[in-house]
Amino acid sequence: SYELTQPPSVSVSPGQTARITCSGDALPKQYAYWYQQKPGQAPVLVIYKDSERPSGIPERFSGSSSGTTVTLTISGVQAEDEADYYCQSADSSATGVVFGGGTKLTVL
Amino acid sequence: EVQLVQSGAEVKKPGESLRISCKGSGYSFTSYWISWVRQMPGKGLEWMGRIDPSDSYTNYSPSFQGHVTISADKSISTAYLQWSSLKASDTAMYYCARLYLDSSGYYFDYWGQGTLVTVSS
Numbered sequence: 460s461y462e463l464t465q466p467p468s469v470s471v472s473p474g475q476t477a478r479i480t481c482s483g484d485a486l487p488k489q490y491a492y493w494y495q496q497k498p499g500q501a502p503v504l505v506i507y508k509d510s511e512r513p514s515g516i517p518e519r520f521s522g523s524s525s526g527t528t529v530t531l532t533i534s535g536v537q538a539e540d541e542a543d544y545y546c547q548s549a550d551s552s553a554t555g556v557v558f559g560g561g562t563k564l565t566v567l
Numbered sequence: 568e569v570q571l572v573q574s575g576a577e578v579k580k581p582g583e584s585l586r587i588s589c590k591g592s593g594y595s596f597t598s599y600w601i602s603w604v605r606q607m608p609g610k611g612l613e614w615m616g617r618i619d620p621s622d623s624y625t626n627y628s629p630s631f632q633g634h635v636t637i638s639a640d641k642s643i644s645t646a647y648l649q650w651s652s653l654k655a656s657d658t659a660m661y662y663c664a665r666l667y668l669d670s671s672g673y674y675f676d677y678w679g680q681g682t683l684v685t686v687s688s
Binding site: 460489490492494496501502503504507508513543545547548549554555556557558559560561 | 602604611612613614617626628629662664666671672673674675676678679680681
């Protein structure tokens, strides 16, 4: 079955830049989406179509794509950004949804 | 305001049946697919399947096909997730989410608050 691969954890100090990657063979053909999930809360969409930012999401969140890897970048990380982040895309047949395993962002 | 409001937490015994619900409001319920997503304790998000409320067409993740049933009643703008015989391994938080589709792909733009299902003898 199709998989999206994320690093389990990323740690950064406040004010630094965090980069979270997501790899999948179908990503050159399918858009990726990113969700932030804080403890005890439902996920929230932070990036759609690889690099678009929904209204209400701070400008420090950005996304990019290169080949089979997409990257969520958080510039000037703040303590409130500490959360789990999940990438999502369509599966290889474009009929289902697949999530990455999630990355825990720790703000030191 | 778009809202998805889920039914409350459930505690069940193995072998029991269960149906949880997700009521949409603030938008045309039949214009967007609804998906269900499982999150086991301390684990990641898993897509279970989706339903088109306009005609109740469904498709499931292979991992969940045959284990759960997704349905909808468009007259009351509500989607359901149902088990006929629960197992302890069904213990998880379950989220419904609205699936936004366009020509470029699909993603979840609104989420319910989650329903915690605990299965224990």
